[in-house]
Amino acid sequence: MNLYKDIEILFSKKEKKKILLLFFGIIIMGLIEVAGVASIAPFMAVVSNPDIIQENEYLSILYSYFNFDSSNSFLLSLGILVLSLLVISNAYTAFITWQITYFVKMQNHHLSMKLLKSYLMQPYLFFLNRNTADLGKNILVEVGRSIEGVILPIMLTLSKCIVTICILIFLIFVDPALALAILLVLGGAYLVIFKLVKNRLANIGKRTVAMILARFKIANEAMSGIKDLKLSNNESEFIRRFEEPSENLAQFSAQSSLISTLPRYALEAIAFGGIVSIVIYLILIGKQGSEVVPIISLYALAGYRLMPALQQIYAGITGAKYNYPALKTLVEDLRSLSTSEEIDNDNTVEINLIEKIEVKSLSFSYPKGDNILKDFNLKID
Secondary structure: OOHHHHHHHHOOHHHHHHHHHHHHHHHHHHHHHHHHHHHHHHHHHHHHOOOHHHHOHHHHHHHHHOOOOOHHHHHHHHHHHHHHHHHHHHHHHHHHHHHHHHHHHHHHHHHHHHHHHHHHOOOHHHHHHOOHHHHHHHHHHHHHHHHHHHHHHHHHHHHHHHHHHHHHHHHHHHOHHHHHHHHHHHHHHHHHHHHHHHHHHHHHHHHHHHHHHHHHHHHHHHHHOHHHHHHHOOHHHHHHHHHHHHHHHHHHHHHHHHHHHOHHHHHHHHHHHHHHHHHHHHHHOOOOHHHHHHHHHHHHHHHHHHHHHHHHHHHHHHHHHHHHHHHHHHHHHHHHOOOOOOOOOOOOOOOOOOOOEEEEEEEEEOOOOOEEEEEEEEEEO
8 A cells, every 4th residue: 555645636735734734632542541551550559468568669759748747647658649640641642532533534524525626626528538427436336435435434443553563662661571472473464364364355445446436437337327227127137236246245245353352352362362371470489469460560551551552553554555546546636636725607608799700620529539520511691
């Protein structure tokens, strides 16, 4: 996918600036997510061993600075802080997700208008060489597939990638070996699955474009020629022709959905199995129970954040791969068609008639067609 060049065609300078602002917002979201995940470890450490307040340098400084009179009051305050960070993290994530979704949904409108304008500004000969069902399909269906199926998943995937990278960097700081093991197991599993299905997704994506066009053509022919269809009693023939592409389209859509969602269930089992493995690993290297609880809590929360993020990344990439042929169709049309900022509805030239209108030796033919007129002469007094 050469997405950068396609985005150059699809988005204006103003829209690209909006994407840049959203990207900075996504980075902040990743940092807040890390703060929420990181806060759980000291909280669980104090819960499992209150004596750690005095033993840990940083916790001791906080305890003295805010003049706490007991470990319970300190634990209560720490719990409120952890809860506040998690609420802020979720609220900000919801806000950024809403901003991304609203931006992308509006692009559906803008791109539909841009494409309609591009088509309507073409000369009459353009419509002789293009099926009107194909043009209608592009405006009404392929724009939605491109925006909902490619642009939105890519932007949401980008946001989850930032979150995943931030969390993994933090986990590497805590324990490099465990973090790399998590990355290899979970990330590697999704990567292998995607490698196995990407060609299938590309194939059904291309065939989906063809099936949508076939449905549009058949329905358009049936409805526009309804009088002839009724007179010839030919309804069953159109129903038969419509059935095959409609059924194929449903099958392709179902296959895409299954490919996008099924790995989640296997990976969730791996993730929870990984938590048990981490417990065993910590015990084997000599960690005490009071040390194991905060680390396990940290990785459990990190896994709780990472699993949906990794699933969103995988689903976004597979969805974009499936729907990319639709976006490519639109980009090729927008790249090849000349557009104008203003539609000139008054491009006629006034002719002052004095004596007559006279046409001499006029010839005309459509491209790749026979002459419609040849040496045509006309005089109107």
